[in-house]
Amino acid sequence: MSDDTMRWAPAVPTVPAAPGAPAADRPTGALRRWASGWWAVVHLVLHPIALALHLTALVLLVTGIVLVPVLGTGFLLLVPARLLVAAGAHLERYRLAALLDVRVPAPGPCPVQGPWWRRVVLDPRPWRRAGHLALVSTFGVLGAGVVLALAGTGLAALAAPAVSAALGHAGEYALPFGIPGTLHAPAVLVAAAGVLLLALTPPVARAFTAVEVLTARALLGPGRGEREAVLRRRVETLTETRSRTVDSVEAERRRIERDLHDGPQQRLVSLAMQLGMAKRALDRGGPDAARQFLDAASSSATAAISDMRHVARGIHPPVLTDRGLDAAVSALAAASPVPVDVEVHFPPAQRPSPTAEAIAYFCVSEALTNTAKHARASRVVVQVWREDALGRDVLRLRVSDDGAGGAALADGTVADGGSGLRGLADRLAAVDGWLRLDSPPGGPTVLEAGVPWTVGGGR
CATH class of the missing domain: 3.30.565.10 (Histidine kinase-like ATPase, C-terminal domain)
Structure with a gap:
């Protein structure tokens, strides 16, 4: 079995609650979704840590492209650049799966045929990966800065009333981000602003990661041609298996008919004959004469029940249900x-x-x-x-x-x-x-x- 046949579709997103769902279920789902948004915060905060690998790969790639006309020396940089770009893409797939539960399948083999230098230059997979790394290094780091500012300011606002009171400046608060001046506000209002900023952090992080997930699926996953090829193979497989399944179902129907004819039907015919003979024996010779036919009829009924259970078990056993x-x-x-x-x-x-x-x-x-x-x-x-x-x-x-x-x-x-x-x-x-x-x-x-x-x- 090839790896393609073992590859499954990504996990289906959570379906929102239906309008008719009980009201008690909705806050629980919204709270769970808000809490899961902190994983998006963690994902964004880790962007600066991976930035060194991504920037190194991008710098080597750009420098290699620029130096290719210089006696082909750029090819010496393109090889490590491709390796680093592939490592960065693998890291991003792993982070998406581990933190956001989004699994992006790897693309297939290189679609370009020919000598090695042609595959190095024209293979679209490294360029798409590099595009995603460039997006992560800019938009992703921007998102990390935004959520860190929201979360940091929210935590500072929550702690500010206690710190201000301890320093003897109750009601006076320094402005964030080095802005000169002080803010005069009630402690309750400052704490409420901190809670609001912390509450906004997960939705904002989810908005940034939603863009990143879309681009990851487009740039790190299989290309359009690969997806179309997979769909074509899927259609061909379904066409073949449909006809074979119809034949299999028809063969199963014939088997059930044969089992019913050879088993329970014969038993029931024998049962009817034995009951008829028992009735005639009862009219002619009394109960003693009919007893042997009734015993045989009882045995036939038991055997018929056993045969019916065997046939039913072959269709769908009750113990399974x-x-x-x-x-x-x-x-x-x-x-x-x-x-x-x-x-x-x-x-x-x-x-x-x-x-x-x-x-x-x-x-x-x-x-x-x-x-x-x-x-x-x-x-x-x-x-x-x-x-x-x-x-x-x-x-x-x-x-x-x-x-x-x-x-x-x-x-x-x-x-x-x-x-x-x-x-x-x-x-x-x-x-x-x-x-x-x-x-x-x-x-x-x-x-x-x-x-x-x-x-x-x-x-």
């Missing part, structure tokens, strides 16, 4: 002829969406079925956990056994894994999931799958 993935996978392990160890690493209260649960359940079910039929394994381990993949929660699972191996995956589809795994691969691809199989001859076999945590809607 009622008790979640942990209980459903444990039930599969208990019914497996091969000993199975189950490890579920998220609490039952944190359940994925029903669609994600169902897909993960059938992945485990198909893997255990194939292991029992073909692997000749003595032990199977099933692991299920929740994982953060570039800002998006993913339900991950791994099924490993110590069997003979020999199954194969090719280009994201199952080559020799049978129609069951092929259908699972198509179903996973249709919901932005993936399936990977590592099964060398002689074993062991490891099947891994990932599906978005909230595919098809959350709980």
Whole structure:
């Protein structure tokens, strides 16, 4: 599986409260948003610390460009400049993810073909990164100065009444930023001004960082051509998986029809015949003559119920809906002829969406079925956990056994894994999931799958 197929979209911004939401919820959301704005303040305050790296990279880049006509000596500076620009861009991505929870995916490989000097000069990625570093070194540092001035003045205003009283100059306050003169004002008014300045600091910081986030996504992320190529591949994948999913659903419908015809239907026909014979025996010979037919009818009814449960379990097991993935996978392990160890690493209260649960359940079910039929394994381990993949929660699972191996995956589809795994691969691809199989001859076999945590809607 390539890195592109494993790349997820950035985290979705928080949706504001609906107009009809209870009034008690709105202040809590506004307060939480205000408090989170202090992370934007921290992000801006760190700009001057990274300024030395950014300015060094920009100076080397500009100097290298100027010296290129001088016998090509500028190329000697462009190489370290590119490295420093890349390091600065990586630092900015890390700070955005760590402090603002904004994940900017890295761009793809160099789109320019040809000799190395052509790639150095015409590769658009370093120039876009340099543009972002220039913005951070100017607009970002300006934002850092503004929020530091607001926060510093607010803290000074809060402390000013106590300091003024301690110095014996109650009601007299020096003006900030070295402005000559004094201010005469009540202590309550000065403290209120300090609270107001501190309250304004997070929204102002968020405004500055909003501009920075937009430019980071435009300059540090994939370019327009790369995004269009990703969309084209996405459309092609959806077109292919849609047709395969339709075929898989049709095959599943035929399987259910066959199971119903060969199992419960035959049992119910036998039950009807036995009840009819019991009725005739009751009319002719009394209760004793009808007893054997009633016993046979009871056995047929029990078998029909068992068959119906088996068919229903193949469609969607009730235990999965009622008790979640942990209980459903444990039930599969208990019914497996091969000993199975189950490890579920998220609490039952944190359940994925029903669609994600169902897909993960059938992945485990198909893997255990194939292991029992073909692997000749003595032990199977099933692991299920929740994982953060570039800002998006993913339900991950791994099924490993110590069997003979020999199954194969090719280009994201199952080559020799049978129609069951092929259908699972198509179903996973249709919901932005993936399936990977590592099964060398002689074993062991490891099947891994990932599906978005909230595919098809959350709980």
